[in-house]
Amino acid sequence: MDEFIRIRDLRKTFRGRSGDFSVLKGIDLSVCKGDIFGIVGFSGSGKTTLLRCLNQLEKPDRGSVSIGDVEITALRNRELEERRRKIGVIFQQFNLLDSRTVLGNVAYPLEIAGLKRGQVKTRVLEILELVGLADKRDFFPGQLSGGQKQRVGIARALANEPDILLSDEATSSLDPLTALSILDLLIDINRKLKLTIILVTHQLEVVRYACNNMAVLEDGLIAETGSVKSVFLNPKSETAKLFMKINRDLSSREWQEGG
16 A cells, blocks of 8 residues: 655644643654554553644644645645545544534535535435434434444544544444444445544554554654554564553453453
């Protein structure tokens, strides 16, 4: 697969009353087109900040992010807004508009983009069919389960036919069975639409189930990258080794308690 996302020497420092806090300390990372790529790390490792730098919701202090042949970090104002429409984002907390129906929530980014009403409806119905919510088009978020709400979030992220889908802990608030169904949906979307998907998570099982390749983030730096299989079989970084140990210990405890 061809290299599609290129991150070079990406740095981000937050400044506060108690002093400066360096979150990203020089990230270098490449993701191939059409891949499902996992980024894992413990809390405070910089995962979410890295993800937000990909669509420039956070401005890095230094470094570059390129998607395809476009350097996102060099864009400003209207050019940046146009490019952001091709970067779909799925959030942990859904971020749906309670006053809008399922159809209205998915239509929202298309309305902002200025599409005509007929075009909006046609596109929304196509997406709702894809995510398995065609029969819920007139429901409001309060009438939906957590898994259904996340499907609406995914549909909304797909509305503008993005090149990339960014998932920020999208399954961490869901029960295991529902989380599995969401991961199956993302795998299906990747296959059907050839989308590049980046999954940011602290859950090893998410990466193992859905991703082809992965990076381990440790204190604002990439500790290691590789195929999911190679990292799981032979972790090299301290973070990866600790993740594996925690995963083994939890599995062992479950078996002991189950017995």
